[in-house]
Amino acid sequence: NAGVTQTPKFRVLKTGQSMTLLCAQDMNHEYMYWYRQDPGMGLRLIHYSVGEGTTAKGEVPDGYNVSRLKKQNFLLGLESAAPSQTSVYFCASERGDSGYYEQYFGPGTRLTVT
């Protein structure tokens, strides 16, 4: 039982390049989330999904796209990276049951855009 895993752990991109971050969970959770965390700041929600095939915008969605084709995977895409997207990206999953709101986080992906 690996919990929530993220690939890759580190990445350096040049401005304008694209990439996809992969999040996988093996807990059969319904809800999945992508956050970004800038130095010294709290987490900000980018996009989330409440089930396979669904996605929704969070607090800071611009410049990102997501897909949830399989229940266990949640992909975050950057189509044209910008230096402002330099951050640590965390994925999380949650059972999705009413009244039970524990999120399980992955180890994070440190992205630098030069």
Add this chain to the structure above:
Amino acid sequence: LAKTTQPISMDSYEGQEVNITCSHNNIATNDYITWYQQFPSQGPRFIIQGYKTKVTNEVASLFIPADRKSSTLSLPRVSLSDTAVYYCLVVNFNKFYFGSGTKLNVKP
């Protein structure tokens, strides 16, 4: 969406009890209160969740007064390894907000 207000930082010494208070004046009837802990270079980790009164688990207690406009996370006898950022969230399904958290510094 009920946002939260917490102290930016707190200092404590090993062996002391630490209480971190969070204000959430606009909490709605169906909202719950959760707390997370985050160490540097790691994702947050769930600590505890409550709706009203008191909840206790193996690592912390959560006190929520009757009006639910605030909550207090209590960490008994902290150690150096409890140095971390602690986030208070008001949650309801996929509606929640991570503020800047409280940076707890435990000194020897």
